Amino acid sequence: MLAEVGFATLIMALAAALYAIVASVYGELRHQEGYVLSGRNAALLVTALLTIATGALWLALVQQEYQIKYVWSVSSPAMPDFYRVTALWGSQSGSLLFWSFLMGVFSAGAIVLNWRSHRRLMPYAIAVMMAVIVFFLGIKIFIENPFERWWIMPDLPRDSQVISASIMPAGALTPDALLLAQSAQGLNPLLRHFGMAIHPPMLYLGFVGFLIPFAFAVAALASGDLSTNWIKASRRWALIAWLFLSLGLILGGRWAYDVLGWGGYWGWDPVENAAFLPWLIGTALLHSIMIQEKRGMLKVWNMFLMVGTFSAIIFGTFATRSGLVESVHSFARSGVGFPMFFFWFLMTLISVALILWRRSRGELRDEHAFTSIFSRESLFVLNNFIFVALALVIFWGSFGAPIVSELFLNTDITLGKDYFMQVTPPLFLALYILMGIAPLSAWSATSLVRLGRSLLVPLLLTLASVGLFAVGGMSTPVALVGYGVVLLAGWIAVYETLRGIIARQKSHPETVLHSLAQLYRRNPRRYGGYMIHLGVTIIGIGIIGSTLFQVETQRTLAVGESLALNGYELHFDQFDGQAISEDGRIMDIATMSLWRDGQKLATLRPRRDFFPQTEGMNSMTIAGAHSTLENDFYVLLVGWEALNASSATFKVYINPLVNLIWWGSFILILGTLLAGWPRDILPERVRQSRPVTLPRGTKGALS
Amino acid sequence: MAELTWEKAAPADKKKITPIKPAERMKFIVGGVVMLAAVLYLVFSGMTSGAQYFITVDEMLSGSATYAGQTVRISGAVLGDTIQYQSDKLILDFTIVHIPKETGDLARTLHEATLDPAANRIAIHMENIVKPDLLEHEAQAILTGKLGEDGVFYATELLLKCPSRYGEEAPEQSFSQSQSQPQPAAPAQGG
Known part of the structure; x- marks a missing residue:
C-alpha cells in the first residue's frame, strides 16, 4: 500500500513539476497572470506530493515493510527505531528521495516568502527550481526507485526467481513476510552513529539550499531584471545554505574522527573534497555579492560564482553517486552516472550561455571601476581569487588529474594527500591574512597609513600571543608563523568589535553587554561577520595544532x-x-x-x-x-x-587543540545566525522600541 | 494583492564611470600575473611530490621495472584466507588478486576475481596499522605504497570498498524458498 502511494505520488509530482515549468514560463512570456499563478500553485503541489512520497517511505521504514526493497536493504528487525528514521538517507535511492523532498521544501519556502517582494523574478525562478526537481524525480522514477518491491516469479528458473519491480508483474507471488524480515540487511554499522544520523541531512540542506539563490540568479538572467534584486532575494537563502553546508562538513569530520578510527577528521578524500568545493565557491560568493550591493561592481563575476556553486554541487552529487572516484564515502556504482553528468553539463552550459548573452548585450556592466589596488573591493577580489584558486586546485587534485590522465595519457594518475598538504596551506594562510585586513580597508581607496593605524593594536596582540607560545616551549617556526597569521585575523575581529562597543559607550549610557547586543542588532552583517571570522580563527588554530603536533x-x-x-x-x-x-x-x-x-x-x-x-x-x-x-x-x-x-x-x-575545531564551529554557527537573522522576525516589542528607517531600495517587509 | 509590473526595469544609469588610471591598471595586471604564477607553481610542485600511478595488479607485475621504487596506488580483490594480522605488532599481511575490467556489478566482479586460479596475485605487507573493520574476503582494496625487490607490495595506506554494501543480490535467495518446492537434496558425493 505505502509503496503504491509513494510511487503514484512521485509520478504525479513529476507531472505537476513539468506543468509548473510550462505554465510559469508561458504566463510570463504572454503576460498572462492566470498561468503564472497556476504555475506557482502547481509548484506548491509538487512540494506537497513530495512530502507524501517521503512520508510513505518513512512510514514503511518505521513499520518495517520489508517487501519494499529499500526498507529490506537498510533496516532489520533488531535495529533501534532511531536508526529506522535515519535509514531514509542510508542508501542511494532513499537519500535521493529525501534530497528531492528538501528541494521541494526550500522551493515552497522561497515561493511563499519571496512571492510579493520579488514578483518579477518568481516565474523563472519557479521554472528553474522545478526543472531541477524534475530531473531528480526522473532519476527516481526511472532508475533508482525507492518504492520497488520484491516479487517471486515461480515460472522462472530457481536462481532468478526473485525480482524487484515497482508494479506487481503478472503471475508474481509475494515473498513470505517472516523470511523477508529474517533476511533483511540492517543499516550499515558505520552509519549507526549520531554524527552520521545528522551529517547527511545537514549536508543535503546545504546543497539543496543553494538551489534557491541559483534559481533567482538564472531568473534574473532570463527575465532581464539584472539589478541587485536577485541578490536581495537570495542573500539570506545563500546564508542559510552556507550554514548548513558548513555544519554538514563539520559533522562529517566529527563522524570520521569518532568512528573511522584513524585519529583524523579530514583525509582529502575525493568525496570530502566534492562537498568542500561548493563551500569554497559559495563563501567567495557571499563575500563578493557585498561589492555588488554596495558598489554595483562584479556583476558578471557574481553570476559566475553563483552558477559555479550550484554546478559544483551537482558535480559533487554526480561524482559521489556514480562511482567516478574511489572513496570510502561513495555510494554504489549505479545507473545514475550518465544522466547526472548530462544534467550537470546541460545546466552549467545553459547558465553560462545566459550570462554571456546578457553580458554581450551590455546589461551586466559595472557601475564603478576599480580605482586603487588597496581598496576594500580589490581586497575582496583578491579573497575571491584565492577561494576560487583553492576550489580549482582541489578540484584538479581530486578529479581533474585522474580524469585527464585516464583520457589522454592512458594511465591513471591520482594525487595523494601530499599534493593537498603542499598546495593548500599557503592559500589558506593567504585567506586568513585577507580575512583580517579586508574589513579594515575602505571602499574605493585606503591609505596605507590608515590601514596601518587600525592594524597596530591587533598586530601587537598577535605578537604578544605568539611570544607567549614561544616562551611556552613551542619552537617550530612553521607553527609560529601559522598561528600568528591565523591569530591576527581573530584579534582584528575581536578588536573591531571592542571598538564598536567603546564607540557606543561614549554616546550611550548603557552596559557593555547591552552595547554588544546593540551592535549585533544594528549592524548584524558586520558584527555577525566578525563573529564568523573569530570562529574560523579558532578552527584554524585547532587545525594547525592537531595537524602539526599529533x-x-x-x-x-x-x-x-x-x-x-x-x-x-x-x-x-x-x-x-x-x-x-x-x-x-x-x-x-x-x-x-x-x-x-x-x-x-x-x-x-x-x-x-x-x-x-x-x-x-x-x-x-x-x-x-x-x-x-x-x-x-x-x-x-x-x-x-x-x-x-x-x-x-x-x-x-x-x-x-583538536577540540578548538568543534568550539570554533559553534561560534561560526552563532555568527552566521546573527548575520542572517531576518530583522522582521524580531519580536514586536523590539521593533516598536526602535523606529526603523529602511534604506532606499530595501524591501518594505515590516508591513 | 501583488502588483504586477511587466515593463522592464529602468536601464541602469548611464552615468560616467571614472576609468582606472593606467598606473593603477598596471598594478592590477602585474598583481594578477604574480598570483597566478604563484598558484601554478604550487600546483606543479605539489604534483611532483603527490602524483601516483593508479594501476591494477597485472599492470604492476608486467611493468614492475617502471614502477619499482615509485609510490603507486594499486587496486585488487582481497583473498580472505590470506589475511594475517599480528595485533601485538600491528603488522598486517594479505594477498590481493587482479580484478578484471570492472563491470556494473562490483560484487560479482570481485567474487569472480577471487575464484580465478590463473589470475595474478600480489602479497601486501603493512606495518603500524590498525586492522580495518572492512578488511575481509572479496573486499576491494586500494593500496598506496611501493613494490619491494622481494615482490611484496609495502603499503602505507589502505582504502577498502566492501561489496556487501553495494550488491544486494546474493542474500535475497533466502526468502524465495517459501513459495517454491523444497530444495532437492544435494547429489551424493563420491561413490
Whole structure:
C-alpha cells in the first residue's frame, strides 16, 4: 500500500513539476497572470506530493515493510527505531528521495516568502527550481526507485526467481513476510552513529539550499531584471545554505574522527573534497555579492560564482553517486552516472550561455571601476581569487588529474594527500591574512597609513600571543608563523568589535553587554561577520595544532600494565569481552584509566563492536577519548587475545587543540545566525522600541 | 494583492564611470600575473611530490621495472584466507588478486576475481596499522605504497570498498524458498 502511494505520488509530482515549468514560463512570456499563478500553485503541489512520497517511505521504514526493497536493504528487525528514521538517507535511492523532498521544501519556502517582494523574478525562478526537481524525480522514477518491491516469479528458473519491480508483474507471488524480515540487511554499522544520523541531512540542506539563490540568479538572467534584486532575494537563502553546508562538513569530520578510527577528521578524500568545493565557491560568493550591493561592481563575476556553486554541487552529487572516484564515502556504482553528468553539463552550459548573452548585450556592466589596488573591493577580489584558486586546485587534485590522465595519457594518475598538504596551506594562510585586513580597508581607496593605524593594536596582540607560545616551549617556526597569521585575523575581529562597543559607550549610557547586543542588532552583517571570522580563527588554530603536533604510539599491554606518553599514564584496568547490547551488537570493551601528575583524569572505554547479523563490514572500532581544550587523548582498541584477554593492543593518539575545531564551529554557527537573522522576525516589542528607517531600495517587509 | 509590473526595469544609469588610471591598471595586471604564477607553481610542485600511478595488479607485475621504487596506488580483490594480522605488532599481511575490467556489478566482479586460479596475485605487507573493520574476503582494496625487490607490495595506506554494501543480490535467495518446492537434496558425493 505505502509503496503504491509513494510511487503514484512521485509520478504525479513529476507531472505537476513539468506543468509548473510550462505554465510559469508561458504566463510570463504572454503576460498572462492566470498561468503564472497556476504555475506557482502547481509548484506548491509538487512540494506537497513530495512530502507524501517521503512520508510513505518513512512510514514503511518505521513499520518495517520489508517487501519494499529499500526498507529490506537498510533496516532489520533488531535495529533501534532511531536508526529506522535515519535509514531514509542510508542508501542511494532513499537519500535521493529525501534530497528531492528538501528541494521541494526550500522551493515552497522561497515561493511563499519571496512571492510579493520579488514578483518579477518568481516565474523563472519557479521554472528553474522545478526543472531541477524534475530531473531528480526522473532519476527516481526511472532508475533508482525507492518504492520497488520484491516479487517471486515461480515460472522462472530457481536462481532468478526473485525480482524487484515497482508494479506487481503478472503471475508474481509475494515473498513470505517472516523470511523477508529474517533476511533483511540492517543499516550499515558505520552509519549507526549520531554524527552520521545528522551529517547527511545537514549536508543535503546545504546543497539543496543553494538551489534557491541559483534559481533567482538564472531568473534574473532570463527575465532581464539584472539589478541587485536577485541578490536581495537570495542573500539570506545563500546564508542559510552556507550554514548548513558548513555544519554538514563539520559533522562529517566529527563522524570520521569518532568512528573511522584513524585519529583524523579530514583525509582529502575525493568525496570530502566534492562537498568542500561548493563551500569554497559559495563563501567567495557571499563575500563578493557585498561589492555588488554596495558598489554595483562584479556583476558578471557574481553570476559566475553563483552558477559555479550550484554546478559544483551537482558535480559533487554526480561524482559521489556514480562511482567516478574511489572513496570510502561513495555510494554504489549505479545507473545514475550518465544522466547526472548530462544534467550537470546541460545546466552549467545553459547558465553560462545566459550570462554571456546578457553580458554581450551590455546589461551586466559595472557601475564603478576599480580605482586603487588597496581598496576594500580589490581586497575582496583578491579573497575571491584565492577561494576560487583553492576550489580549482582541489578540484584538479581530486578529479581533474585522474580524469585527464585516464583520457589522454592512458594511465591513471591520482594525487595523494601530499599534493593537498603542499598546495593548500599557503592559500589558506593567504585567506586568513585577507580575512583580517579586508574589513579594515575602505571602499574605493585606503591609505596605507590608515590601514596601518587600525592594524597596530591587533598586530601587537598577535605578537604578544605568539611570544607567549614561544616562551611556552613551542619552537617550530612553521607553527609560529601559522598561528600568528591565523591569530591576527581573530584579534582584528575581536578588536573591531571592542571598538564598536567603546564607540557606543561614549554616546550611550548603557552596559557593555547591552552595547554588544546593540551592535549585533544594528549592524548584524558586520558584527555577525566578525563573529564568523573569530570562529574560523579558532578552527584554524585547532587545525594547525592537531595537524602539526599529533603524537601517536601503540603498545600491547597486559591487564594491570600501563604505558606512558607525554606525561600521561594510561593504565589497562580490565577487559570485558562479548558484552551484548540491546541492538544485537557484541562489544569487546577495554576499561582504562588515564593519569597525569598522579591524578586520575578519566576512565576511557575503547571498544570494538561486532554486528553478527550484518553481512560484511560488520565490525566497528570505537575510540575512547578524553577531551579537553588542550588536547584529545584518543585510544583505540586494536587487538586482543581471543580466549582469556589477558593482554590487548592499543593505539594511542594525542591530538593537540583538536577540540578548538568543534568550539570554533559553534561560534561560526552563532555568527552566521546573527548575520542572517531576518530583522522582521524580531519580536514586536523590539521593533516598536526602535523606529526603523529602511534604506532606499530595501524591501518594505515590516508591513 | 501583488502588483504586477511587466515593463522592464529602468536601464541602469548611464552615468560616467571614472576609468582606472593606467598606473593603477598596471598594478592590477602585474598583481594578477604574480598570483597566478604563484598558484601554478604550487600546483606543479605539489604534483611532483603527490602524483601516483593508479594501476591494477597485472599492470604492476608486467611493468614492475617502471614502477619499482615509485609510490603507486594499486587496486585488487582481497583473498580472505590470506589475511594475517599480528595485533601485538600491528603488522598486517594479505594477498590481493587482479580484478578484471570492472563491470556494473562490483560484487560479482570481485567474487569472480577471487575464484580465478590463473589470475595474478600480489602479497601486501603493512606495518603500524590498525586492522580495518572492512578488511575481509572479496573486499576491494586500494593500496598506496611501493613494490619491494622481494615482490611484496609495502603499503602505507589502505582504502577498502566492501561489496556487501553495494550488491544486494546474493542474500535475497533466502526468502524465495517459501513459495517454491523444497530444495532437492544435494547429489551424493563420491561413490
